[in-house]
Amino acid sequence: MLNKIQITAILLWGIFSVNFLSFPVLGITTDAKKTLSFDTSIAEDATPEVLEKVMNSPEVEEIFFEPGTYHFYPDKGLEMFCRISNHNDVFVATAFPLLDRKNITIDGQGATFIFHGKMIPFIVENSKNIQLKNLTIDWYMPFHSEGLIVANDEEKGTFDMQISTDFPYEIRDNQLIFVKEYYEHTIGQSILYDRSRKAIMFDTESYTPVTTSKKGGEQYSLDSIRYRYKVDERAPGLRDIGMESRIWVEQLEPGLVRVHNHGKKMPPVGMVMAMKGEQGENRLAPAIRVVDSKDFQLSQVTVHHAGGMGLIVENTENIRIDHMVVSPSGDRVVSTTADATHFVGCRGEIHISESLFEGQLDDAANIHGTYQEVVERIDAHRLGVRMGHYQQQGFKIGRPGDKIGFVRLSESFFPFHELTLQDTEVLNGRYQILTFRESLPENIAAGDLLENIDAYPAVIIENCKIQGNRARGLLLSTPRSVKVLNNYFHTEMEAILVPVESGHWFEAGSARDLLIEGNTFENCVHSGQNRGVIRFITDDDEEHTAFEKIRIIGNTFRQFDPMILEVNNVDGFLFKANTIEYSDAFPSLFPDNPVVKINASKDLNFTDNTYKGKAKKMIVNTNQNQNIKFD
Amino acid sequence: MLNKIQITAILLWGIFSVNFLSFPVLGITTDAKKTLSFDTSIAEDATPEVLEKVMNSPEVEEIFFEPGTYHFYPDKGLEMFCRISNHNDVFVATAFPLLDRKNITIDGQGATFIFHGKMIPFIVENSKNIQLKNLTIDWYMPFHSEGLIVANDEEKGTFDMQISTDFPYEIRDNQLIFVKEYYEHTIGQSILYDRSRKAIMFDTESYTPVTTSKKGGEQYSLDSIRYRYKVDERAPGLRDIGMESRIWVEQLEPGLVRVHNHGKKMPPVGMVMAMKGEQGENRLAPAIRVVDSKDFQLSQVTVHHAGGMGLIVENTENIRIDHMVVSPSGDRVVSTTADATHFVGCRGEIHISESLFEGQLDDAANIHGTYQEVVERIDAHRLGVRMGHYQQQGFKIGRPGDKIGFVRLSESFFPFHELTLQDTEVLNGRYQILTFRESLPENIAAGDLLENIDAYPAVIIENCKIQGNRARGLLLSTPRSVKVLNNYFHTEMEAILVPVESGHWFEAGSARDLLIEGNTFENCVHSGQNRGVIRFITDDDEEHTAFEKIRIIGNTFRQFDPMILEVNNVDGFLFKANTIEYSDAFPSLFPDNPVVKINASKDLNFTDNTYKGKAKKMIVNTNQNQNIKFD
Structure with a gap:
């Protein structure tokens, strides 16, 4: 069924186009094998049609959207499990799985895509020459929440937040839980924003983050748990051990919440508290994910929001970005909840120009490689290695033929030895077996770090x-x-x-x-x-x-x-x-x-x-x- | 380095065998391409050696273990994401991935395998004629916990539990959290056990489960969240909405915990409270998983524990089980935390004989198919279908050629129409597109159920x-x-x-x-x-x-x-x-x-x-x- 806006759009389009264009009635016009066009008749939930056509059109090179606003729901999307560097390991849905593809341009022609819930709008894997342009990405409900500071009491150690109906919440066991479509988060990581400057508040470190947790609680017999191998006490699952809630909240009236027992200075009245939930749980839906690819280009792409980074690129060669805009939509003060752009293990050239990055909750661009840690020598050519951070799980350090440097930072920041990578066997998120073409030298020891010199x-x-x-x-x-x-x-x-x-x-x-x-x-x-x-x-x-x-x-x-x-x-x-x-x-x-x-x-x-x-x-x-x- | 027990074992073996056997020194003896033998020199963590040999011996038909106790840790195991019917969707490690294999017998020769953390001891997928025999499966730390009731006070509504050092815990925000290797759980689902009868306590429903949660807490603007499609309010992620903790606990002295505000009768002194954490989160490590296979056999296999079912078999033809024992080890009152055995969508014959099933926290055997729900007609041959329960996500209803029955339970328990399955396309955990060989009849409507008549x-x-x-x-x-x-x-x-x-x-x-x-x-x-x-x-x-x-x-x-x-x-x-x-x-x-x-x-x-x-x-x-x- 068409709604009123769609009917108006079709009528308007009809006035101008009926004489010289064939009239698209089914939402999808396939002009040729190499072109796909979508119009706004699919706008209420574009996921099923877009997904089916994208997956079943292996020869397509150009995908166009009629200008307008398209909603994408996860319910009929392609679900993928993604281990993404600097993000959670996530199960997400997508309507644009660009897997093992080449030479594809997606041209929004100014269209806006509104996503709902845990989705990654674009997933590009093992692909070549992919371009996204002229489109805007936003979420119907963001993965963060905002509260206006309306009162505080330095003596009692409380502050009050007015929360708009855009950020539904409930108070559960005296804790503030923001409820979204298919998602919820606590206060977690938080920071103050100054609307008058359209920026993070001056000296926010004196006021934030909200001190949500503290050490505490009785423990019994925990020292009987002994891990055979190294574990990451900062990773979800272990880091809650020995921690308790420090703050508690009460609702003064609907939409007005008082926070008690904050341990820093009380946030000033008039500032906006941006909250995004616990570290390690709040990077679950980046806007664009690119991995193991070559020649990726973004042009005139606006990202108003993402539950994670705007663009996260891994192990990819040559990335070109121009006229990208990362900026909040509507009344929101936050755009992406993590970095605007982020590049891990990339090679070739990264070129970013003429772009605006504002309101994101982390860096505009972070470009780095990944250290992996030697666990053990398995045989003359093989090493067991460990991923150090829980958001690097499953990361492949390189391709066959790459030069891997061995680093012992206590002695030098430069590699003391180089070997040629033959193979990576990812046994689990934390542990891989790497095979090298040359024999391992005697002096490589557990605890040494590896970096990919070619990446x-x-x-x-x-x-x-x-x-x-x-x-x-x-x-x-x-x-x-x-x-x-x-x-x-x-x-x-x-x-x-x-x-x-x-x-x-x-x-x-x-x-x-x-x-x-x-x-x-x-x-x-x-x-x-x-x-x-x-x-x-x-x-x-x-x-x-x-x-x-x-x-x-x-x-x-x-x-x-x-x-x-x-x-x-x-x-x-x-x-x-x-x-x-x-x-x-x-x-x-x-x-x-x-x-x-x-x-x-x-x-x-x-x-x-x-x-x-x-x-x-x-x-x-x-x-x-x-x-x-x-x- | 060999420990004392291993050295003793080798010396003893040496006495009896040195004259007529070659002496195995590396932990693995490969007699022929078709046989693998492991001895106890790998017992401290058998995972890496077993995994490597199992994965890299495609022609092997017999795998033997020297009698003894072998530990298996997840750290160097093969991690697999498994959607398992009637379990959580899990990320687990295994040392025995039997994927696309045939004609393999694993003979423990009486060996005991002790697992640590989130592992599935045996994963059998798309395989034929696989037999496990003469082995015992247990976990070093179980996925459940036990507390002896030592006092209660009906008037104050409290009861006290004495908890042994086998079940480390901490009290976090006044809630009891049991901490394990790589895992933790709350009280969650609980039941009383009567040691004098080696059975669940008489009339336990009057006392358990512990009433851990209640409706409560202010909500604001939650009605603004509208889902476009059906959602499962019982699934993890949604079911916590509107719920709060009802009970709270305090530690009276180390190992002695008082539970306040339980809503049923106070548990009697002398009973054991078995606790396994929240429904939907506590079925994560079944002992044996079999899917899409044929001719699977268990013989003389003992399962002392699993964080889930002892054996879960899906979409498999012919299963034979004899002399299986599901029974707790040591002082524990609980064996597996869910069913001893469970069979979904299986065909051919299931034969279970001469077996003992005791102490498990759910049925001894549950044998059933799966209903899927029609969401929509996509075209003349295709239906969109939905998985009804969150622990059926990704379940494939059948193979090409299977007869699928359409059921409308308000009219009959028997199918009103049958079609032949051509293809299943699993887009995500909840949603699939099924293609049928015949045209869909007019009378199939959203809400109708499908069952596989051949399975x-x-x-x-x-x-x-x-x-x-x-x-x-x-x-x-x-x-x-x-x-x-x-x-x-x-x-x-x-x-x-x-x-x-x-x-x-x-x-x-x-x-x-x-x-x-x-x-x-x-x-x-x-x-x-x-x-x-x-x-x-x-x-x-x-x-x-x-x-x-x-x-x-x-x-x-x-x-x-x-x-x-x-x-x-x-x-x-x-x-x-x-x-x-x-x-x-x-x-x-x-x-x-x-x-x-x-x-x-x-x-x-x-x-x-x-x-x-x-x-x-x-x-x-x-x-x-x-x-x-x-x-």
Whole structure:
């Protein structure tokens, strides 16, 4: 049955088209084997028709949608189990399974796709030359919830939230549970948003996250449980052990909820609390998932929301993104509940341009490899390896022929040995057997880390705007050429974080050829954390070099706080022709910081810069083996 | 490194064998391509070696184990996602994936396999002529927990449990959480066990289950969530909505826990409370899973425990079980946490003999088909169908060529139309598209049920002992020849339940040729429920025939309560040469019941029976259209 909007649309279309087009009546017009067209007669639930045609049209190269709004429900979707890096392992439905396909363009022609529940709008696996363009992705009910702070009482330790009917909830055992279509979440991870700035609130770390849990509760005989092998106490299933609820809530009137016993400062009236449920459970429905593919392109794609990342790409070669928009729809303050874009184990080139990333609850782009850990030597050519993080389960480190580097971070951030991958056998989420072409050398030992030296991309990120999000702008961990050009940053944490990290996220890779040029950084790191706008950091106390050939040229920094740079473990650093200005947007949080903090670094060059800020000192260099001057 | 026990075993073996056997030193002896032998040098964690050899020996036909105790850990096991009927959809590890194999015998030679955590010991898929024999399956830590009732206070509504160190726990937000290897569970489903009788406690329904939850908690805007399609409000994810905890617990001293606010009678001192966590979450690790196979045999297999069923068989032809033992190990009162054996959509013959089923938390054997529900007609040959129960997700109703019957239970329990299955397309757990060879007739409508007429087995169950378990002895739903011969029953609910059921479990099939002969039924239905020892029942109020050709001959009933038979919707019933005796084992719960209750049935014949009981009346026939005499 057609509804009124559809009938109007068809009538309007009829006026303009009836004389020169055949009239589509069944919702699907197949012009030729290579083209599929969908119109809005399927809009009430487009899933079954789109799914059937996509699955049964192996030769199709172009898929068009008539402009309009299409709903996609999971009930008749193709269910897939996906292990996705930096997400939960998920069971989700999709209407667009692009599996083992090539040369397909999906052109929304401006259409909006509204998803319902646990779905991944686009799944691209083992495919080549896939392009998505001119379409908008949103969810009918988001995977996060929002509450307006309307009162607080610092003495009693309570704050009150007004919650709109867009975010249905119930109070269960004195805890706030937001109920969605086919989903529910607790307060879990939370942060404050300032509507007046369209951004995360200044100094939110003093107020959030809501301190939902605490250690507590009697335990009996738990020490009798002994695991034979390493277990991840941070993973769901183990991390709740020994923890109890700290906060409790009461409903004052329908839609008005009081939160008791929060342990930080009470959230200020007028701010919006964004809540997304427990870590490890709240990344379940990214908007676009690409894995094991080549030549993937996004153009003019808007992602208003996702229960996870906007785009997550793994083990893929060449990704091109232009005019992507990640931004909340309607009254919502949050867009995607995790990173706008994220790339793991990719190669070739990642090119992101002319895009807007705002309101997402994590980084705009995070690009890295994956460390795996040696468990044991099985025979002369085989190693048992372990995935370190629970959101890397099942990740394949590479393809046959890839060079795998063995790293012992206590000795060096660079590999001490390289071998050629022959085969990966994924026995379970945590454990794989890797076979190498060469014999294993004697000195590879349990605890050593592996990284894929061939699976790092060159990167260009240019003319993008990154603002109003939680966390970083860019997180860059690749030794290939990286160029960050002419972008704008207004981020809650570091604008650009360049890490080597092995203890928690197991995200491999370090910068060895990084150019940051022509960008504007405005009042970044306003979270309340004491960090540089651009920050090079390792998570070990090692003194050896992690980063090389870093150039930061011709950028403008406009900051309320003195510190611009944190430079650790860098060999070869040029900071040239940058302008640093003072901003009174926020009160200074760390006025005693220098502009530049340096540690364990050498060959640093600061030249031709213009300083208009208020710092009391320019450079603090912990290892005073070099005389560095800021000019 | 060998431990002391292994060294002793090897030395002992050496004494007897060194002169005429080659000495196995690597844990695995491959005598020939067709034989694999494992010895106890791999016993500390047998998973990696067993898995590698099983997977990489496609021609093997015999797998032997040296007698001894072998531990199997999940960490290096093959992880599989399994949708298993009447279980959770599970991710589990296994060391024995028998996938697409044939002619394999695994002979434990008396070995004991101890599993750790979420594993399925044996997974048999799409295989032919597989036999398991002479082995024992147990878990190091069980998936259930037990507490001895040491005190209660009817006035305050509390009872106290003493919990041994075998069942580690913690108290989290005032709730009791039992912590296991890689798993935890709440009190959830619970029942009382009487150690003095090695059986479920008499009249446990008055005391259990522990009333853990209640309706409650404020809700806001939940009515704005509207599902487009049918949803299952009993499924995990939806059923918690609107529910809160009712009970709370406190630790009086380590290992001693007081439970407050239980809503039934307080459990008596001296009984053991068996607890297994929430329904829908506690069937995750059956001992043996068989699906889509032919000619499966179990011989001399003991299952001491499983977190689910002992044996679950789906869509398989010919199953033979002899000398199976399902019985708890050590001090435990519970064996498997669900049925001892369970068969769904099987065909050919199921033959169970000389077996003992005791202490399991559900039926000894449940044999049935599966109803699926018509969602919509897609085209002339295709139907969209829905799986009714969340533990039937992904179940394939049959193979190409199978006869599918369409049933409208309000009109008849027998199909009104039959079609030939051509293809099943499983789009997701709940929704499939079925293609039929013939055109769909006009009268098939949404809501009609489908059953596979070809996928019902003939059954023989003989010389078995079923005792001390929760729930039924046998649950029989197949129209083929069923013979229940010379068994002993001491069950908490019905000894034999013959249902037609469509509203909750969607378990299809009805008896049409059932012989129950030479069995002894002793004090069954002591749960506190008002039911017959043998019970024919439909879950609708329909009057038409569901069951035919029922013969109950030469059995002995020894019961504390009058009622022996409940006969509903039967056409053709012979009750002959049975002896009914009185037992004073328990006080009578329903002394006013007749011996036989009859409704909507015809052609009934009671003859040559001997009655030595205390009933006040013999037969109550609701439809007095027949003059039935008990003699």
